[in-house]
Amino acid sequence: MTKLPYLRTKKAKGRTYYYFDAGKLPDGTRDLIRLPDVKDPRFGDSYARAKATVTNRLKKQGVLTLDGLIRQYEKSPEFRSKAANTQSSYLRYLGTASRLMRDKHGNSVPMKSVERRDIIAVRDALADTPGAASQTVRALSALFAWAVDNEKAKTNPAEKIKKFKAAPHEPWPESLIEEALADPQVGDAVALLYFTGQRINEVVKMSWGDIRGDLMRVAVQKTQRQIDVAILPELSDRLAAMARPTLAILANANGQPWTQSGLRQKLQEWAKARGHKVVPHGLRKNAVISLLEAGCTAAEVSGITDQSLQMIEHYAKRVNKPSLGRAAVVKLDAHRKLKNNA
Numbered sequence: 001m002t003k004l005p006y007l008r009t010k011k012a013k014g015r016t017y018y019y020f021d022a023g024k025l026p027d028g029t030r031d032l033i034r035l036p037d038v039k040d041p042r043f044g045d046s047y048a049r050a051k052a053t054v055t056n057r058l059k060k061q062g063v064l065t066l067d068g069l070i071r072q073y074e075k076s077p078e079f080r081s082k083a084a085n086t087q088s089s090y091l092r093y094l095g096t097a098s099r100l101m102r103d104k105h106g107n108s109v110p111m112k113s114v115e116r117r118d119i120i121a122v123r124d125a126l127a128d129t130p131g132a133a134s135q136t137v138r139a140l141s142a143l144f145a146w147a148v149d150n151e152k153a154k155t156n157p158a159e160k161i162k163k164f165k166a167a168p169h170e171p172w173p174e175s176l177i178e179e180a181l182a183d184p185q186v187g188d189a190v191a192l193l194y195f196t197g198q199r200i201n202e203v204v205k206m207s208w209g210d211i212r213g214d215l216m217r218v219a220v221q222k223t224q225r226q227i228d229v230a231i232l233p234e235l236s237d238r239l240a241a242m243a244r245p246t247l248a249i250l251a252n253a254n255g256q257p258w259t260q261s262g263l264r265q266k267l268q269e270w271a272k273a274r275g276h277k278v279v280p281h282g283l284r285k286n287a288v289i290s291l292l293e294a295g296c297t298a299a300e301v302s303g304i305t306d307q308s309l310q311m312i313e314h315y316a317k318r319v320n321k322p323s324l325g326r327a328a329v330v331k332l333d334a335h336r337k338l339k340n341n342a
Contacts, residue, residue, distance in 0.1 A: 005105035006051065008032065018043075020050035066101060067108035069152065070094050073143050076150075085201050085221035093132070093139040097122050111147070116157045123161065130164035137161050171285040171318065172278050176271065186270050188242060189250055189263055193280055195235040197287030197305035200280040204258045206249045211239065220306055227306050288315040295330065 008019045018038060022031040033050045036042045070091075073079050079087065100122045101109050109118075119140055126133035141158035148156050172180075180190040192203045202218050210217040214236070215228040231239070239249070248257035252266075264280055271278045284305065291301045298312045305312070 065108035093136040134163035169281045193283040
């Protein structure tokens with residue numbers, strides 16, 4: 001039998017007796033509630049009633065747990081004003097933190113008991129995934145900053161905790177992109193990611209109704225804006241040949257719209273089977289690099305990816321200089337021919 005939280009046993013005269021440890025009483029003694037034998041049909045109900053005493057006691061004492069604080073934050077106007085993607089990210093990483101900060105009985109810890117060292121311990125427990133570690137600290141800092149502003153906490157224990165430096169998302173090898181585009185399993189998804197330069201959370205929500213002539217209407221979650229992305233003829237041809245089982249453009253093998261996590265896992269497993277460790281966001285880098293190598297200006301690239309010019313210039317460090325030079329020569333040649341024929 002799996003050991004249950006709060007369950008205590010005592011042996012006397014060859015028999016085992018079961019008790020529910022409901023915590024300390026005002027006089028300092030333990031409040032042990034006698035339970036039937038674990039094989040007794042009444043054991044489950046008795047255990048549940050005993051556990052309810054702990055919950056009721058905490059409510060009467062007004063103890064706000066970390067889980068309770070997260071629920072309050074989730075319902076707050078400040079949280080609801082954030083972009084949907086930010087909300088989803090915060091809740092995911094706050095859930096991770098909550099799971100790592102349980103007491104020995106598996107319960108959520110009191111919010112006031114959370115100290116700086118506890119959050120550092122959570123960060124260090126996630127050291128193998130530095131991006132997730134940093135995001136968890138960031139989410140906790142936002143949670144406690146809100147708690148301080150709303151007089152639920154006196155200090156922010158996550159404030160100024162050093163975050164791990166996550167490795168940047170690497171672009172996919174060109175040969176892998178071409179192989180993916182030709183693969184019926186992942187080709188359509190990779191085409192949308194690569195040829196539109198959008199994030200995976202935007203791509204899974206693209207619908208057939210978003211196509212307006214040679215433009216794709218994209219709802220950018222991060223900035224909460226709508227942009228129109230020009231559709232490359234190669235992508236247009238692919239879209240025209242696709243089946244339409246759902247309103248969403250991308251559908252999985254079951255004919256259902258892909259979820260963000262489901263598609264990410266599919267693409268990574270596909271690439272892993274071919275000896276590559278990649279993330280879908282790497283294709284956004286590929287899109288920027290390819291556009292720059294084709295001779296597009298930073299402003300023209302921004303018109304597709306909706307990134308800042310500074311971010312595009314940062315990505316430009318990965319551009320193949322000879323390719324960029326050839327594109328420039330083509331532009332200059334065309335300009336000179338037009339000028340001389342004028």
